[in-house]
Amino acid sequence: MALPKLHIAGLNKWFPTKTGSIQALQDINLSLAENEFVSLVGTSGCGKSTLLSIVAGLQEFDDGVVLSDGIPLAGPGLDRGVVFQSYTLLPWLTAQQNVEFALKAAGLPKGECRDIARQHIELVKLDRFADSYPSQLSGGMKQRVAIARALSYRPKMLLMDEPFGALDALTRHQMQELLTRIWEEHRLTVLFVTHDVEEAVYLSDRIVVMSIGPGRIRETFPVDLARPRHSDMIATTPFIDLQRRVITSIREGSVRAEDEA
CATH class of the missing domain: 3.40.50.300 (P-loop containing nucleotide triphosphate hydrolases)
Structure with a gap:
């Protein structure tokens, strides 16, 4: 069992x-x-x-x-990936860079971080906004970035x-x-x-x-x-x-x- x-x-x-x-x-x-x-x-x-x-x-x-x-x-x-009601995005980083930041903290190589971040930005249907900053995103878009970030390092x-x-x-x-x-x-x-x-x-x-x-x-x-x-x-x-x-x-x-x- x-x-x-x-x-x-x-x-x-x-x-x-x-x-x-x-x-x-x-x-x-x-x-x-x-x-x-x-x-x-x-x-x-x-x-x-x-x-x-x-x-x-x-x-x-x-x-x-x-x-x-x-x-x-x-x-x-x-x-474990965690997503809260508040988006907790870093305002000086773009949507993709916010996801990359989490991957770098997990110890992944720079090139791999970029590729995985792009995949997960596409997963949450934000590829057109990958280079946008949090201040340029709606609340729903910010939460999509937070979800992409939480999923990016493949949590159980x-x-x-x-x-x-x-x-x-x-x-x-x-x-x-x-x-x-x-x-x-x-x-x-x-x-x-x-x-x-x-x-x-x-x-x-x-x-x-x-x-x-x-x-x-x-x-x-x-x-x-x-x-x-x-x-x-x-x-x-x-x-x-x-x-x-x-x-x-x-x-x-x-x-x-x-x-x-």
């Missing part, structure tokens, strides 16, 4: 406060299979971004294990924290279609944080609902919709029913947390 690409077991996380400490994550158990697309949803403060940051190696945790291919994760690594996992949250509705949907196409062509494991349930249903193989106080996994929903996904699915009964069930789970988890407070 194949090892999961990502395995989290018994994970707990506390944050210190002036009056002691507060538990952010409680007994998180989650596994992602090779090439699986999993979305984390839930109300603000339920620990979605904290969990993703732990997997990215950007935050430590107090108890439990986090394994990739059976090996404990220790800090950030090139096996792609970790995305509200990557389309700052975009307008039309651009957001275009980015969802782009991400779906890239994932279906390149088949890598994705852990995706979003507040948008429709987005989670459209993109995912599985949706994990988290509840607050402390953050924990409340319920998991398989997404049994055919691939490739297309925009017409959003209006179908199976799509709408699943979206409603996920929203109900989030709402019930929020109400329960308020009752326990």
Whole structure:
């Protein structure tokens, strides 16, 4: 039986406060299979971004294990590409140079960096804007550069924290279609944080609902919709029913947390 690409077991996380400490994550158990697309949803403060940051190696945790291919994760690594809501592009570099910069940091030769960067700029359909600076790009274009940069060093996992949250509705949907196409062509494991349930249903193989106080996994929903996904699915009964069930789970988890407070 194949090892999961990502395995989290018994994970707990506390944050210190002036009056002691507060538990952010409680007994998180989650596994992602090779090439699986999993979305984390839930109300603000339920620990979605904290969990993703732990997997990215950007935050430590107090108890439990986090394994990739059976090996404990220790800090950030090139096996994980990370995309945040903020674009974090270097303003003095062009779109292509931003991708090249990440590759040079990974130790690749200059010529190879240039070729790989060009391939990934083309992958996200920005070849006409390869020599444009971030200030000359729209929000959606900047996020395409960020995705190209994250994919350029061939990570085993792609970790995305509200990557389309700052975009307008039309651009957001275009980015969802782009991400779906890239994932279906390149088949890598994705852990995706979003507040948008429709987005989670459209993109995912599985949706994990988290509840607050402390953050924990409340319920998991398989997404049994055919691939490739297309925009017409959003209006179908199976799509709408699943979206409603996920929203109900989030709402019930929020109400329960308020009752326990």
